[in-house]
Amino acid sequence: MLVLGIETSCDETGVALFDTARGLLAHALHSQVGLHAEFGGVVPELASRDHVRKTLPLMRAVLQEADVNSKEINGVAYTSGPGLVGALLVGATIGRSLAWAWGVPAVGVHHMEGHLLAPMLEPSAPRFPFIALLVSGGHSMLVQVDGVGRYRILGDTLDDAAGEAFDKTAKLLGLAYPGGPALAKLAGEGDPGRFRFPRPMTDRPGLDFSFSGLKTFALTTCQAGGNDRQTRADIARAFEDAVVETLLIKCRRAVQQTGIATLVVAGGVGANRALRDGLRVMAADVGAEVFYPRLEFCTDNGAMIAYAGACRLAAGQQQGLEVAVNPRWSLEQLTPV
Numbered sequence: 001m002l003v004l005g006i007e008t009s010c011d012e013t014g015v016a017l018f019d020t021a022r023g024l025l026a027h028a029l030h031s032q033v034g035l036h037a038e039f040g041g042v043v044p045e046l047a048s049r050d051h052v053r054k055t056l057p058l059m060r061a062v063l064q065e066a067d068v069n070s071k072e073i074n075g076v077a078y079t080s081g082p083g084l085v086g087a088l089l090v091g092a093t094i095g096r097s098l099a100w101a102w103g104v105p106a107v108g109v110h111h112m113e114g115h116l117l118a119p120m121l122e123p124s125a126p127r128f129p130f131i132a133l134l135v136s137g138g139h140s141m142l143v144q145v146d147g148v149g150r151y152r153i154l155g156d157t158l159d160d161a162a163g164e165a166f167d168k169t170a171k172l173l174g175l176a177y178p179g180g181p182a183l184a185k186l187a188g189e190g191d192p193g194r195f196r197f198p199r200p201m202t203d204r205p206g207l208d209f210s211f212s213g214l215k216t217f218a219l220t221t222c223q224a225g226g227n228d229r230q231t232r233a234d235i236a237r238a239f240e241d242a243v244v245e246t247l248l249i250k251c252r253r254a255v256q257q258t259g260i261a262t263l264v265v266a267g268g269v270g271a272n273r274a275l276r277d278g279l280r281v282m283a284a285d286v287g288a289e290v291f292y293p294r295l296e297f298c299t300d301n302g303a304m305i306a307y308a309g310a311c312r313l314a315a316g317q318q319q320g321l322e323v324a325v326n327p328r329w330s331l332e333q334l335t336p337v
């Protein structure tokens with residue numbers, strides 16, 4: 001079954017072709033980072049308009065790259081939530097309309113399901129059940145994954161997501177949007193011993209996260225410690241160390257609590273080098289195995305949507321003819337496959 005996947009939930013337009021027999025045939029991505037940079041964050045209306053401009057040209061590019069005719073496509077998958085409502089509506093309208101024109105089924109995909117199934121696109125894919133650490137600009141979650149559509153949220157963020165905390169702290173340190181990768185780079189020059197930030201919510205049981213206090217901690221440290229480059233690097237280092245260690249503590253706890261020794265890391269913050277290094281050490285210590293999507297599939301992309309959609313379409317699931325999106329949507333509400 002050949003499935004076209006479309007991702008437009010936030011500031012990246014992603015399109016891909018996934019075949020259940022042959023695997024991923026082609027994928028293309030357009031990032032809107034340049035478009036939103038001057039505003040210091042995503043401007044929803046600009047995001048929607050750019051998805052309108054980019055989705056069809058990207059689709060033509062993947063069809064050409066895979067040497068596929070649109071008549072060969074057996075189904076269309078698009079992100080229908082969670083995300084920015086206008087941005088979601090663009091992908092849903094285009095995806096639903098193409099499916100109708102081609103006379104094939106369409107399915108709306110949960111963006112986070114896409115992220116947590118992304119490692120399945122790799123040659124050494126994890127096996128169910130596994131624990132997924134989802135750390136993106138909008139989410140910080142630990143999810144028990146028993147199968148496609150069988151998700152139990154073990155821990156969630158009470159305020160800022162990990163990526164959001166990276167971006168806000170980066171902004172405060174004068175780094176350009178999206179600041180996560182820039183902050184991580186600056187942290188590389190920082191002295192790990194100069195400042196120590198708290199590890200939020202690690203001193204009590206449970207797997208929930210809270211990262212908004214770290215940004216305040218960074219602000220007060222900044223105000224007290226000065227604004228020279230070395231101080232900013234030291235703050236970046238202390239911040240990154242705190243986020244990474246907090247995530248490691250909760251991942252270790254999730255593995256021990258569930259007895260599931262397979263860990264999957266997905267979402268943009270999963271690209272963070274310090275987190276990856278820390279997880280390797282922690283996993284070796286508890287006898288767990290860690291799986292990642294390739295770096296370009298850690299962040300938003302069409303391939304993960306095509307894959308998740310293909311799992312559902314191949315099982316006979318599909319949407320009606322309406323264009324429906326779900327900007328707020330829990331992973332636990334999904335139908336098992």
Ligand code: KG4
Nearest residue numbers: 136137138163180267268269271272299300
């Ligand atoms: O998954 P994603 O592309 O989009 C969402 O669905 O949110 O994640 C983007 C987030 C941003 O907050 C970005 O700053 C963060 O992931 N990020 C990083 C790194 N690369 C991306 N944060 C820390 N270190 C990185 N290397």
Ligand code: ZN
Nearest residue numbers: 115136299300
């Ligand atoms: Zn995402």
